[in-house]
Amino acid sequence: MQFLPPDAQSRSLSLRSNLLRALHPADLALLSPKFEKVQLAPRQVLYQPGDDIRHVYFPCGSTLLSFIIPLENGKDVEAALIGREGALGGIVSHGRLPAYARTVVHFEGPALRLECCELEKAKTQSLTLRQLFARYADCLLAQVFQSVACNATHSIEKRAAKWLLAAMDRTNDPTIAMTQEQLSGMLGVGRSYVARVIRTLKDRRLIDIGYGRFIVLDEEGLRHTACDCNELVNRHFNEVLKGVYPSGSNPSAPEDQALDL
Numbered sequence: 431m432q433f434l435p436p437d438a439q440s441r442s443l444s445l446r447s448n449l450l451r452a453l454h455p456a457d458l459a460l461l462s463p464k465f466e467k468v469q470l471a472p473r474q475v476l477y478q479p480g481d482d483i484r485h486v487y488f489p490c491g492s493t494l495l496s497f498i499i500p501l502e503n504g505k506d507v508e509a510a511l512i513g514r515e516g517a518l519g520g521i522v523s524h525g526r527l528p529a530y531a532r533t534v535v536h537f538e539g540p541a542l543r544l545e546c547c548e549l550e551k552a553k554t555q556s557l558t559l560r561q562l563f564a565r566y567a568d569c570l571l572a573q574v575f576q577s578v579a580c581n582a583t584h585s586i587e588k589r590a591a592k593w594l595l596a597a598m599d600r601t602n603d604p605t606i607a608m609t610q611e612q613l614s615g616m617l618g619v620g621r622s623y624v625a626r627v628i629r630t631l632k633d634r635r636l637i638d639i640g641y642g643r644f645i646v647l648d649e650e651g652l653r654h655t656a657c658d659c660n661e662l663v664n665r666h667f668n669e670v671l672k673g674v675y676p677s678g679s680n681p682s683a684p685e686d687q688a689l690d691l
Contacts, residue, residue: 457559477529486519492601493539497531507618513600520546591656604646
């Protein structure tokens with residue numbers, strides 16, 4: 431993890447976070463002086479299961495992180511993908527509680543980091559701040575619920591298409607830097623299964639593949655192929671925290687505006 435130098439700390443950076451943008455200006459003012467701007471590296475592990483949670487991370491821009499559940503057979507399964515719509519760490523708890531999942535950086539980029547104790551101090555001063563993060567916790571739980579249902583019932587093809595779209599919506603980029611091996615790990619299936627699915631999607635000209643990356647060629651076709659899990663989560667976010675969840679169908683949402691801190 432790279433901490434930005436003091437001169438960069440004082441400059442106005444376009445670090446975008448939909449969740450922070452949803453805060454009341456007075457609530458954001460409570461938190462802003464306590465933020466650290468950090469640069470997260472690809473595959474960086476922020477927490478391992480059992481680690482004390484001391485910081486909250488807010489991914490900004492195209493930074494992507496995941497909650498990963500390690501299984502006894504050595505496989506990992508993704509429980510939730512977190513981008514500029516969310517945060518990870520002690521959002522509702524008082525921090526310093528043991529992490530249950532491994533948290534991993536998928537796409538490198540900037541994030542804002544906040545000590546859990548500072549977040550708790552701010553919550554004692556603002557009811558609206560407590561309410562917003564409680565609503566986000568509800569949305570995150572809905573995302574995990576939907577992930578469980580998706581993993582249990584939907585085909586690998588539908589899940590792979592869903593994951594590629596989720597990454598593209600959060601980064602605003604049809605090029606997704608990820609290997610087939612990494613995607614198979616996210617889906618919790620063997621690489622050979624994912625290779626067959628990717629080959630099918632490529633033959634249908636929905637995607638192309640390059641060295642360590644996927645390129646979405648036909649977004650609409652890929653959305654028809656994917657399950658509706660992303661849309662269901664998006665719908666819940668919009669009911670609870672309108673405008674926060676990234677959506678390819680809503681390019682003018684607040685995520686396209688800069689948050690200067």
